[in-house]
Structures are given as structure tokens and as C-alpha cells.
Amino acid sequence: xxxxxxxxxxxxxxxxxxxxxxxxxxxxxxxxxxxxxxxxxxxxxxxxxxxxxxxxxxxxxxxxxxxxxxxxxxxxxxxxxxxxxxxxxxxxxxxxxxxxxxxxxxxxxxxxxxxxxxxxxxxxxxxxxxxxxxxxxxxxxxxxxxxxxxxxxxxxxxxxxxxxxxxxxxxxxxxxxxxxxxxxxxxxxxxxxxxxxxxxxxxxxxxxx
Amino acid sequence: xxxxxxxxxxxxxxxxxxxxxxxxxxxxxxxxxxxxxxxxxxxxxxxxxxxxxxxxxxxxxxxxxxxxxxxxxxxxxxxxxxxxxxxxxxxxxxxxxxxxxxxxxxxxxxxxxxxxxxxxxxxxxxxxxxxxxxxxxxxxxxxxxxxxxxxxxxxxxxxxxxxxxxxxxxxxxxxxxxxxxxxxxxxxxxxxxxxxxxxxxxxxxxxxx
Amino acid sequence: xxxxxxxxxxxxxxxxxxxxxxxxxxxxxxxxxxxxxxxxxxxxxxxxxxxxxxxxxxxxxxxxxxxxxxxxxxxxxxxxxxxxxxxxxxxxxxxxxxxxxxxxxxxxxxxxxxxxxxxxxxxxxxxxxxxxxxxxxxxxxxxxxxxxxxxxxxxxxxxxxxxxxxxxxxxxxxxxxxxxxxxxxxxxxxxxxxxxxxxxxxxxxxxxx
Amino acid sequence: xxxxxxxxxxxxxxxxxxxxxxxxxxxxxxxxxxxxxxxxxxxxxxxxxxxxxxxxxxxxxxxxxxxxxxxxxxxxxxxxxxxxxxxxxxxxxxxxxxxxxxxxxxxxxxxxxxxxxxxxxxxxxxxxxxxxxxxxxxxxxxxxxxxxxxxxxxxxxxxxxxxxxxxxxxxxxxxxxxxxxxxxxxxxxxxxxxxxxxxxxxxxxxxxx
Numbered sequence: 001x002x003x004x005x006x007x008x009x010x011x012x013x014x015x016x017x018x019x020x021x022x023x024x025x026x027x028x029x030x031x032x033x034x035x036x037x038x039x040x041x042x043x044x045x046x047x048x049x050x051x052x053x054x055x056x057x058x059x060x061x062x063x064x065x066x067x068x069x070x071x072x073x074x075x076x077x078x079x080x081x082x083x084x085x086x087x088x089x090x091x092x093x094x095x096x097x098x099x100x101x102x103x104x105x106x107x108x109x110x111x112x113x114x115x116x117x118x119x120x121x122x123x124x125x126x127x128x129x130x131x132x133x134x135x136x137x138x139x140x141x142x143x144x145x146x147x148x149x150x151x152x153x154x155x156x157x158x159x160x161x162x163x164x165x166x167x168x169x170x171x172x173x174x175x176x177x178x179x180x181x182x183x184x185x186x187x188x189x190x191x192x193x194x195x196x197x198x199x200x201x202x203x204x205x206x207x208x209x
Numbered sequence: 210x211x212x213x214x215x216x217x218x219x220x221x222x223x224x225x226x227x228x229x230x231x232x233x234x235x236x237x238x239x240x241x242x243x244x245x246x247x248x249x250x251x252x253x254x255x256x257x258x259x260x261x262x263x264x265x266x267x268x269x270x271x272x273x274x275x276x277x278x279x280x281x282x283x284x285x286x287x288x289x290x291x292x293x294x295x296x297x298x299x300x301x302x303x304x305x306x307x308x309x310x311x312x313x314x315x316x317x318x319x320x321x322x323x324x325x326x327x328x329x330x331x332x333x334x335x336x337x338x339x340x341x342x343x344x345x346x347x348x349x350x351x352x353x354x355x356x357x358x359x360x361x362x363x364x365x366x367x368x369x370x371x372x373x374x375x376x377x378x379x380x381x382x383x384x385x386x387x388x389x390x391x392x393x394x395x396x397x398x399x400x401x402x403x404x405x406x407x408x409x410x411x412x413x414x415x416x417x418x
Numbered sequence: 419x420x421x422x423x424x425x426x427x428x429x430x431x432x433x434x435x436x437x438x439x440x441x442x443x444x445x446x447x448x449x450x451x452x453x454x455x456x457x458x459x460x461x462x463x464x465x466x467x468x469x470x471x472x473x474x475x476x477x478x479x480x481x482x483x484x485x486x487x488x489x490x491x492x493x494x495x496x497x498x499x500x501x502x503x504x505x506x507x508x509x510x511x512x513x514x515x516x517x518x519x520x521x522x523x524x525x526x527x528x529x530x531x532x533x534x535x536x537x538x539x540x541x542x543x544x545x546x547x548x549x550x551x552x553x554x555x556x557x558x559x560x561x562x563x564x565x566x567x568x569x570x571x572x573x574x575x576x577x578x579x580x581x582x583x584x585x586x587x588x589x590x591x592x593x594x595x596x597x598x599x600x601x602x603x604x605x606x607x608x609x610x611x612x613x614x615x616x617x618x619x620x621x622x623x624x625x626x627x
Numbered sequence: 628x629x630x631x632x633x634x635x636x637x638x639x640x641x642x643x644x645x646x647x648x649x650x651x652x653x654x655x656x657x658x659x660x661x662x663x664x665x666x667x668x669x670x671x672x673x674x675x676x677x678x679x680x681x682x683x684x685x686x687x688x689x690x691x692x693x694x695x696x697x698x699x700x701x702x703x704x705x706x707x708x709x710x711x712x713x714x715x716x717x718x719x720x721x722x723x724x725x726x727x728x729x730x731x732x733x734x735x736x737x738x739x740x741x742x743x744x745x746x747x748x749x750x751x752x753x754x755x756x757x758x759x760x761x762x763x764x765x766x767x768x769x770x771x772x773x774x775x776x777x778x779x780x781x782x783x784x785x786x787x788x789x790x791x792x793x794x795x796x797x798x799x800x801x802x803x804x805x806x807x808x809x810x811x812x813x814x815x816x817x818x819x820x821x822x823x824x825x826x827x828x829x830x831x832x833x834x835x836x
Contacts, residue, residue, distance in 0.1 A: 023225065030359065031296070031297060031298045032301045033358075053579075053582065057295055060273060060293065060295070060360065062227060062271045075705075085706065086239045086240065086265055088239055088240060089241070090699075092240060109754075117768075120770070133736075136799050140727050140729075141743060141744075142770065143747070143768055143770060144766055144767050146771075150239065153228075153364070155362070161471075165471065170470075261795075262792065279558065280489075280562065281508075281554075281557060294497065300590060311555055321541070322559070325537075325541055328534075329538070332530070348490060349490060349518050349561060350534060350561055350562070351562050353489065353559070353560050381554050434645050434650065436644065436645035437643060437780075441643065448713045448714065448715055449713065450716070450719045451715050451720045474713055480689045482646065482650070502782065504657045504683055504684055504687070505658070506660050507658045511659055569653070569657055569687065571646075571686055571782070
């Protein structure tokens with residue numbers, strides 16, 4: 001699946017997944033040793049699970065995303081502990097000259113903003129190239145708006161928790177943009193689970209809109 | 210993949226998986242933003258990760274198994290918390306007349322054993338059919354050797370922990386049989402990761418005899 | 419704190435805890451680097467956290483319980499993975515002659531029930547004493563209603579999840595009795611957190627009564 | 628317990644704990660329903676647990692620390708998922724003018740370093756005060772070396788994993804300083820567990836130099 005651009009330099013890409021709607025329904029029905037009895041009854045079952053907080057069947061679905069986002073977004077993201085992360089490290093690799101720029105910044109502030117970030121990168125690169133500072137120390141100079149990238153493996157239940165908290169209007173707008181892109185992606189792959197989740201949890205809870 | 214029989218009535222079946230060797234290596238290399246440089250260097254990397262306890266790249270591999278085993282095996286299994294379980298429930302479904310019989314039981318003991326288990330099932334079924342006892346209460350009568358079944362979704366890192374503890378000669382023989390079957394299965398799917406794991410962790414640690 | 423009896427032979431005992439109401443409020447306020455501004459404003463904060471699903475401050479409270487319950491209750495209990503368990507093992511120790519007896523069993527069924535359980539123990543003990551069967555195998559004979567005991571260490575957030583699912587009228591009556599005893603215990607230790615939880619989550623959700 | 632200073636402006640403070648050596652030994656012995664038989668036999672038991680990777684008894688010990696450290700240290704810290712975090716938020720509070728300065732920086736570089744950080748703070752404060760930029764956006768300007776503070780609740784097993792990875796000579800020097808301070812603290816509170824851990828895991832594994 002191709003990359004979806006988010007913010008000025010970020011992206012979301014769905015790399016791999018397993019366990020579509022069928023897997024979640026299959027797992028839920030193991031409880032009764034029963035089989036799916038058609039879409040209508042499956043939907044009723046999914047609504048019941050979501051309303052009662054019976055989350056384990058959704059763990060049969062697992063997704064790996066490739067994410068690129070500003071550090072301050074990544075820091076909110078990594079608070080979600082029921083997931084796996086492999087992130088690029090500025091101990092070992094050199095930071096690329098990419099940083100968050102708010103899209104609604106007036107021109108004169110934008111200039112100041114860019115100048116500050118470019119100068120930060122200049123100093124960072126100089127410290128490493130001319131003063132032999134270790135990368136892991138020199139990164140201390142870089143702004144919190146630099147981009148980082150990581151693989152994120154998360155199951156359907158933990159993803160729903162992420163979406164509930166991060167599509168909320170009280171979440172920071174920047175991570176909310178990522179969350180909304182991810183919601184659209186998983187609604188395509190697993191429409192029964194995630195459309196039902198959107199309806200039962202996000203809309204009924206007044207989280208979206 | 211077809212079911213592998215374990216013990217007298219159990220099985221292991223690999224239902225779904227994602228993230229083969231390539232995914233683990235891809236995730237590990239994100240740290241340096243580097244690409245695979247061939248099998249030899251990948252192997253070296255995997256050995257390093259296993260020796261240092263850097264487990265997160267193995268979490269990019271996820272497996273769902275269908276397991277049928279005696280209750281006393283399931284109770285040991287469910288102690289592994291970094292995994293997802295959906296089990297049949299004797300609150301809602303009726304227990305099938307299947308139970309563990311040790312394979313090395315002398316004939317006269319085997320007769321006593323079977324008789325006890327059959328009588329336990331007789332009483333269980335009678336309590337439900339004739340005395341309208343709820344299933345969730347009547348199951349209290351059944352022996353700990355009855356079989357149960359569950360879906361188990363587990364990532365590669367947590368699976369390695371399971372294999373380390375449950376292929377150990379000090380583990381109970383019955384769960385060890387399941388662990389050894391699972392080890393063979395994942396060595397076929399993800400040979401670089403799990404053969405290396407077997408060599409570096411299980412054999413060097415003296416776990417497999 | 420002394421043991422509370424549950425069912426015919428079980429108990430709940432609170433062994434140790436840390437992080438009372440003050441710790442939860444202290445942790446929640448770290449977000450704003452603010453201090454408690456009195457009980458009324460603390461209560462408002464706790465309600466907000468519970469309604470929005472911001473659970474981490476409740477993880478500053480941790481409880482260790484000693485629990486004795488029937489196996490079928492323990493099996494439901496151990497499904498709660500965000501907690502620590504240390505259970506007695508019938509691989510190493512001999513089962514005591516204690517088992518669940520439903521309190522509403524008519525006299526003639528009670529006799530049959532007791533007789534079956536006593537005979538199961540007779541066979542178990544005979545297999546070990548006379549036929550040198552290993553304990554870990556002989557336990558297979560014992561009924562699912564035998565008692566087991568374990569230490570349970572759980573934080574406030576995970577405990578709330580347990581209470582939400584296990585005080586529910588749809589939960590099995592037997593585990594519900596344990597959950598209700600635990601709810602009373604923690605309401606004494608941490609009244610702001612757990613009375614508010616009871617009001618906002620259990621009562622508003624229609625879970626209790 | 629009083630704060631221990633780490634780096635130029637950070638600290639570690641042990642705020643609360645439960646479950647000393649006795650609790651760990653008590654939990655381990657529940658398996659056999661046995662009692663402590665004196666220090667020598669307890670030590671032997673602890674060594675056995677550590678060597679075999681039987682970690683759950685160590686989860687009976689739980690510690691809450693108050694930590695202040697640079698963001699780049701916090702980002703490594705928060706990768707440890709089996710723990711609870713409550714961190715100050717720059718969405719709601721204003722960043723204090725504190726930042727990491729390497730202790731071995733030559734005077735002329737130190738001047739450049741300080742100047743860059745002070746100017747970053749100047750711009751950050753100006754954006755908020757004069758241009759009404761939201762704090763959550765303006766923080767993007769601040770360097771990765773700013774200090775943050777958080778409460779960290781972690782059990783003994785997860786703490787051992789942290790110490791194993793972060794006292795390692797391959798860990799970044801800055802987080803290693805925190806890890807070594809924490810190791811000394813817990814060795815005082817829980818000497819049997821953590822001296823044995825240091826001996827069996829850190830020294831035998833060649834982790835501490």
C-alpha cells in the first residue's frame with residue numbers, strides 16, 4: 001500500500017497485516033465453539049464486544065505501519081505501550097535536514113522558524129564534522145520538531161485504544177492527523193471491525209467531530 | 210498448515226502469521242536506516258540481537274496458533290502474558306468427552322484412570338440434564354485433564370521466551386511436547402530467526418538436552 | 419489486614435499496597451506541574467480521568483493480594499494479563515482436600531457432589547502413594563473445583579479493568595463475589611479513586627445492581 | 628529519600644516502594660507453599676530464579692521514582708514498556724530554561740552550546756508571548772537536550788531488564804549514569820535481590836565493566 005503524506009514531511013504506510021474481520025469473528029466465536037452465521041449476526045457480535053469492553057478478539061488482527069513524524073508526535077505515540085517499535089537512532093545515523101513547519105504559519109514567522117531550524121542543523125553538523133562530537137551528544141542541539149521514523153506493530157485492540165485517544169478533538173492536531181489517516185486505512189482492510197468501532201466508540205462517544 | 214497431533218487428543222495448528230525473517234531484519238536495520246547486506250551479515254546481526262537481549266525486532270513476526278491441550282497444560286500456557294488468547298468456554302458450551310491419558314500408563318492403571326474420567330463426565334452430564342445445574346457450575350466436577358482449545362496470537366519475541374522456558378528439560382513433559390512441535394513449525398517459516406535462536410539461546414543455554 | 423472469607427473455602431487478603439489517593443493525584447498533576455488544590459478539585463480531576471480513559475495515573479497505586487479460589491475462578495482471573503501472579507504448584511506440592519461446593523445445592527445433590535470429590539481425592543492420593551505416579555500427572559484426576567492460592571500484584575488501572583468486567587452481572591457469580599470483596603477493600607484504602615470509579619464507571623455503566 | 632543529582636540538572640528520587648526482599652522470597656516460595664529457611668537458602672533460591680529467567684517473584688517489588696533528565700534520555704527510557712509513566716507536558720506548562728550541557732565540553736564549544744540553547748529558548752518564549760503561538764507548537768523549536776520530568780513506577784523484574792540494558796557499557800553514557808544511581812538505590816532497599824542480580828546477571832554477563 002502506498003505512503004500517505006501527513007504534515008509537511010511525514011507519512012504513514014501500512015507495511016504488513018494479518019487477521020482481517022474474519023479472524024476477529026473466528027476468535028470471538030471460539031468462546032462458544034460456534035461458526036459465523038452471516039454478516040448481520042457478526043455485526044451484532046462485534047457491537048456487543050465493543051460495548052462490553054471484550055477486547056481480546058480484536059488482538060487477532062495485527063498491523064505493521066511505517067511512520068515518519070516529528071519527535072513531539074513520536075513522544076506521544078510511544079506512550080502506547082501495547083505495541084512494538086523499531087525506530088531509527090541518532091546514535092548511529094546522521095539526522096536528515098527535515099523538520100516540522102506548521103502549515104498555518106504567517107510568512108514572516110515562517111522565515112524566522114526556518115532560519116532557526118537551519119541554524120540548528122548547521123551547528124549540529126559542525127559539531128560532528130569539525131569538533132568530532134559524538135552523534136548521540138550532538139543531537140541534543142537539534143529541535144524537537146525534527147522528523148524520526150519507526151516501524152509500529154500493533155494489534156487491533158491496542159490500535160482502537162490509540163484511535164480513541166488520538167482522534168479525540170482534545171488530542172494535539174498533529175498526532176490527530178496521523179490517527180485519522182490510520183483510521184481510514186484500517187477501515188478499508190477490516191471494514192466490519194473498524195466501521196463498527198467508529199460508530200460504537202468514536203461517534204457515540206462524541207470523539208470524532 | 211495441517212494440524213500436528215500432540216498427546217492423546219491434542220493438536221497444534223498454525224493458522225496465520227506475518228513478518229518472516231525479512232521483517233525482523235528490516236525492523237532491526239531501521240535503527241541504522243540500513244538495508245540487508247546478504248544472509249551472512251543478517252545472521253551476524255540476529256546473533257548479536259539474541260545475545261544482547263535486544264528483542265523488539267522479533268516482535269515484527271506474529272503467529273496465530275490453534276491449540277488443543279489438557280487444562281493443566283493450558284494453565285501453564287496462559288501464564289505467558291505477552292500474547293492473546295481466545296478460549297472455548299464451559300460457561301456457554303458443553304464439555305466434550307475427551308481427557309488426557311498418560312501414554313506410559315500400565316494397563317490396569319489405565320483402566321482405573323479411564324473409569325474415573327468417564328464417571329466424572331457421567332456425573333457432569335447428569336447434573337446438567339437431570340438437575341438443571343448451570344454448565345458453569347457443573348464443570349467444577351470435571352477433571353483437570355479435560356481438553357480445552359484456544360487461539361493463541363504471539364509475537365516472535367514472546368514466543369522465544371515461551372520456547373526458552375517450555376522446551377527446558379525441567380518443564381513438564383506434556384507442555385514440552387507442544388513447545389517442541391511449535392519450535393519445528395516456526396523454524397520452517399522463519400529459519401534464520403528461529404534456527405539462530407535455537408543455536409544461540411536453547412543449545413548454548415543447555416536447555417535442549 | 420485480615421482475611422475475608424469468600425465461597426465455601428476461599429479468601430481474599432490484602433497483603434501490601436503503595437500509592438494511595440495522594441499518589442494518583444500527584445501523578446496526574448505532574449502533567450501540568452501543579453499541586454493538589456483540595457479535595458473538590460481533586461475529585462473533579464479524577465472524574466475527568468475516568469471519563470476520558472486516561473488511566474496511567476491510577477498505575478501509581480499498586481496492591482498485592484493473597485487469593486484462594488477454585489481453579490475455574492483462577493482460570494478467569496489469570497486472563498487479566500496486566501498483573502503479576504505467583505501460584506502454588508501441584509507439580510511440587512500435594513493438593514489439599516478442599517473443593518468448591520455450591521451454597522445452594524439441595525441436600526441429596528450435595529451428598530453426590532461431596533462423594534465424587536472425595537473419591538477423586540482418594541484416587542489422586544492412591545496414584546501418588548501406591549503407584550508412584552508423579553504429582554504433576556496425578557493432578558489430572560482432580561476436579562476443576564479444587565482450590566488454589568496465589569499472590570496477585572496489580573496496579574489501580576488494571577484493577578479497575580478487572581472490577582469493571584468481574585463485578586458485572588454477566589460475570590460468573592463465583593468470581594463476582596471475589597470482585598465485590600476487593601472493591602470494598604480498595605474503597606477503604608483509596609476512597610477518592612475507587613468511590614469515584616464506582617460512581618463514574620460501575621454505576622453509570624449499569625454494571626453493579 | 629533525598630534526590631540524587633545526575634548530569635548537569637537532572638535527578639533521581641525514590642518516592643515510594645513496596646515489596647522488599649521478603650516479599651520476593653515470599654512470592655517465590657508460594658510455588659511450593661514453603662516458608663523462608665534463612666538467608667543462605669533464600670540466596671540460593673534467588674540465584675536459581677535469576678539464572679533460569681523465572682522473573683515473576685521479582686514483580687512483587689514495585690518502585691516509584693521521580694526522574695528529571697534530558698529528552699534524549701527520556702526517549703530511551705520510555706522504550707521500556709513494562710512500567711508506568713506520568714510526565715510533565717509542554718502542551719500545558721511552559722518549558723523551564725534548563726538543558727543538557729556535556730560535562731567534558733571545552734570552554735569555547737561550551738560557549739557556542741549555551742548560546743544556541745539560550746537563543747532557542749528566546750525564540751520559543753517570543754513565539755508564545757508575542758505571536759500567541761500555542762505552547763504545543765512552539766515547543767517544536769526547543770532543543771532535544773531540554774530537561775523533562777516524570778514519575779516512573781516499575782516492578783523489580785522490569786527494573787532488572789532496564790538495568791541490564793542501561794548499565795551496559797554500550798548504552799549511552801548519559802542514561803547509564805541514571806541506571807547506575809538507581810542500581811545503588813535499590814541495592815540499599817532490597818539488598819538480597821539486587822546484589823544477587825548484580826552478581827549473577829550484570830557481573831557474570833560482563834555488563835558492568
